[in-house]
Amino acid sequence: MLQHFSFKPMFENKQLPGWTFSFFYQHSRYSGEYFPDGSITWTGGSTPPTEETVKKMIHELMLFHVYD
Template sequence: MLVHFQYKPLTVLGRKQKWAFSCYFESHFVSGIYHYNGDILWQTGPHDPTKQELLKKAVHDLMLYHVYESEHQPNV
């Protein structure tokens, strides 16, 4: 399970953005850089490829929700 997910933009010019993110995954601190194309440069993360793939999918889903979908929500 992924908890305490945080992110912040590193670059804001143009379409090739990237964000720093951090969270806890299975009680271990994880951090990295999420690129506009979905690539992740891990700073700390699981070494097990299966867990890394699970984490990558979870981070990708959260980034899609927080960054891309929230930009297009109408202000109510």
């Protein structure tokens, strides 16, 4: 489970899509960029150990918070 998930628009002009996000997973902090096509780029220098599972959780959270 992701803890302390937060996101914000990448650009001040909120019309341009793209978001940065961060969260804690298994006692480690991760951060990245989420793009409108659903692609994710990790920016914190590390990738979660179960990357595909984490990506699914991020997609669900972004759909709920951004596209709802």
